[in-house]
Amino acid sequence: MSVAINNLGYRNWEGRLGSPWLRWLTIAMVGIQIVFKSQWIKRLMFLAWGPAIGVGGIFFFYEQYVENRDTIQVGIASSPRSQKQFGEMLQLVSSSSQAEVISTAMSKPPNEARGYVWSFVLVSMLRVSQGWMVLVMIGLIAPSLIAKDIRSRAHLFYFSKPITRVDYLVGKFSIVAFFVGFVTLLPVLALYALGVLLSPDALDVIKSTWFLPFRVTVACLIYIVPCCLIGLALSSLTTESRFAGFAWFMVWILGFVGYNIVNNISALGNGMPADDSLWRIISLYDCLTFLQSWVMDLETNHAYAMKLLFFVLLLCLICYFTIMRKISTPLRA
Amino acid sequence: MENLIELESIEKYYGRNRVLDDVSVSFQPGVTGLLGPNGAGKSTLIKVILGLVRISSGTGNVMGLDLLESARAIRSLIGYMPEDDSYIAGLTGVELVRYAACLSGMSALEGLRRAHEILDFCDVKQERYRNVETYSTGMRQKTKVAQAIVADPPILILDEPTSGLDPEAREAMLNRVKYLSSKHGKTVIISTHILRDVQQICDHVVIMANGKMKMADRLENVHRPSTPNLFLTVKGDMDLFRKTLTRNGVDSKLDEDKLLQIITSDGALPMEVWDSATQSDVQVQSVVPAKNSLETVFREAVGEDVGGD
Structure with missing residues (x-):
């Protein structure tokens, strides 16, 4: 038998092992490395930054508007008509019906209005990316993460090493969260930074909007955590990732369509949609975006938000226990 | 000899099904063959050692680490090669x-x-x-x-390491395992159905059946028969020779391979055998001490007909 010239035979290893608490990071990094091999994921990650650049222009126009209002006393910038037009422009990007609220907010002094307008723009940006980007991103990544492991019996590979089921779950979760965060949280934070940089008075802007990056982060987490857990839970239910992917898209699409049908029926009966209907929970998109608006202080119905939050937490717990149970089952076989 | 793995009265239930029944066993340095028919509980025993399934009752430790409290630390001491294809x-x-x-x-x-x-x-x-x-x-x-040995663990558990290998690759695999044990002090547990592999490289044998521990001993002890008989190959009139032996007070029986088995009490060939050979004019060509074959021991231990390799 020929022996490779670099074959040193078996040698004992004398090094020191790293902390057992960071093993999830290894799972996450290797998972990210595997997902990065997909060209589609790279394209999506690139595309996700498009809206951020577009919406960044809105900050620029808004700050120009504020600057003009302070310096030019007479002109379209200070007129109620221009405020309404700006509100309508935001409506275009946000597909929300809050143009009136925006124009009212804009009539206030800039330091009071800025927080609201910026929050509104950031949330609008999130909805643009979350509306389809997160749906597609998780639909491409999450279904295979656990399903493929179960199919290739990788659980024995993982759990014979000094890692726990929680490490495994946190690692897998981090893979999805990384990519989803990359197309949601990161562009929004970059957008905020861009907005500050494009503002004529950056210090004044930071003073009146310093809380926004934190709120945006929480708002994104409210979206990312349940979405990633649902994606992983669906993945853990099958060995065929295409079934998990199909289920993922169906959960969102049917939920969204179902809620809108219910809402329209309600609107036909009462003349307007019921904003505080618990039917919202059938559409995760509507449920989570409402909670985001609540976190960003754009919605003030706290009691209703708490009910939705309770539902989301319950859903997360169900997903968590489903995943834990499903990854334990093959070990007993 | 120091026990690296000690299990005491281990029981494991899946629902009402008892898959490990009062299993007490210890594993020592060297290579141990873990034998048993399908459903014997070998895989569950391995998973218990790895801390992948919780035991219903009993105690155990791996290199002094408690089975129940230190599962993660125990897994850092063990390199496990699963039987099934397991890859990312x-x-x-x-x-x-x-x-x-x-x-x-x-x-x-x-x-x-x-x-x-x-x-x-x-x-x-x-x-x-x-x-x-x-x-x-x-x-x-x-x-x-x-992937099992990359972190240089002191204990290796290999589940069917030679399954699906051609003869050359099988030989190389067994040599590798033996080398790791003899030159690098690894304690190796091989779960296998292939008795020949155990015969070739193992120092100890553990036999399980129906969730119970049937036998655990050194391989050399396993081979030693309960009565130290001898096998003779003779040339000449076998029937006459046997009659002469009986007349001279020596018990004998003829086995399926036409080998004459002399039943002794101390493993020494009685002088009467030589006398009988002379009297019946036969030539004794070879005298071999009887050994229990692993297959026979295995069959007796599990109490049913099983095919060895």
């Missing part, structure tokens, strides 16, 4: 072994260096850069061993 889709062989090293706590760079070193040792050449899904059975077995 999308990774090459070297990436998989590096991943195993990193999951055991090595840094990424050190893990990569070590992965190459171990793959060299396991005779995985350029195939290491191919995706593991494309590997042949033999290549997968080598990669599975590599």
Whole structure:
């Protein structure tokens, strides 16, 4: 038998092992490395930054508007008509019906209005990316993460090493969260930074909007955590990732369509949609975006938000226990 | 001799089904063959040692670490090679072994260096850069061993390491295992159906059946028959020779292979045998002490007909 010239035979290893608490990071990094091999994921990650650049222009126009209002006393910038037009422009990007609220907010002094307008723009940006980007991103990544492991019996590979089921779950979760965060949280934070940089008075802007990056982060987490857990839970239910992917898209699409049908029926009966209907929970998109608006202080119905939050937490717990149970089952076989 | 793994009165239930029934066993340095028919509880016993399933009752420790309280620490002492194909889709062989090293706590760079070193040792050449899904059975077995030993654990549990290998690869695999045990002091437990593998490299044998421990002993003791008989090959009139033996007070019987078995009390050949040979004019060509074959011992232990390899 020929022996490779670099074959040193078996040698004992004398090094020191790293902390057992960071093993999830290894799972996450290797998972990210595997997902990065997909060209589609790279394209999506690139595309996700498009809206951020577009919406960044809105900050620029808004700050120009504020600057003009302070310096030019007479002109379209200070007129109620221009405020309404700006509100309508935001409506275009946000597909929300809050143009009136925006124009009212804009009539206030800039330091009071800025927080609201910026929050509104950031949330609008999130909805643009979350509306389809997160749906597609998780639909491409999450279904295979656990399903493929179960199919290739990788659980024995993982759990014979000094890692726990929680490490495994946190690692897998981090893979999805990384990519989803990359197309949601990161562009929004970059957008905020861009907005500050494009503002004529950056210090004044930071003073009146310093809380926004934190709120945006929480708002994104409210979206990312349940979405990633649902994606992983669906993945853990099958060995065929295409079934998990199909289920993922169906959960969102049917939920969204179902809620809108219910809402329209309600609107036909009462003349307007019921904003505080618990039917919202059938559409995760509507449920989570409402909670985001609540976190960003754009919605003030706290009691209703708490009910939705309770539902989301319950859903997360169900997903968590489903995943834990499903990854334990093959070990007993 | 120091016991590296000690299990005491282990019971494990899956629902109402008792898969481990009062199992007490200890594993010592060297190579131990864990034998048993399908459903004997071998895999469950391995999972108990690895802390992958919780025991219903009993106690145990691995190198002094309690089975129930230190599952993670125990797993860092054990390298496990599963019987089933177990791989991460999308990774090459070297990436998989590096991943195993990193999951055991090595840094990424050190893990990569070590992965190459171990793959060299396991005779995985350029195939290491191919995706593991494309590997042949033999290549997968080598990669599975590599991922088990990459972190240099003191204990190795290998589940059917030679399954699906051609004779040459099987021989190389067994040599590798023996080398790790004899030269690097690894304690190796091999779960297998192939008795010949056990015969070839094991120092100890543990036999299980129906969730119970049937036998645990050194291989040399297993081979030793309960009565130290001798086998004779003779040339001449066998019937006359046997009659003469009986007349001279020596018990004998003829086995299926026409070997004459002399039943003795101390393993020594009685002088009467030589006298009988002279009297009946036969030539004694060979005298071999009787040994229990592992297959016979295994069959007796599990109490049913099973096919050995």
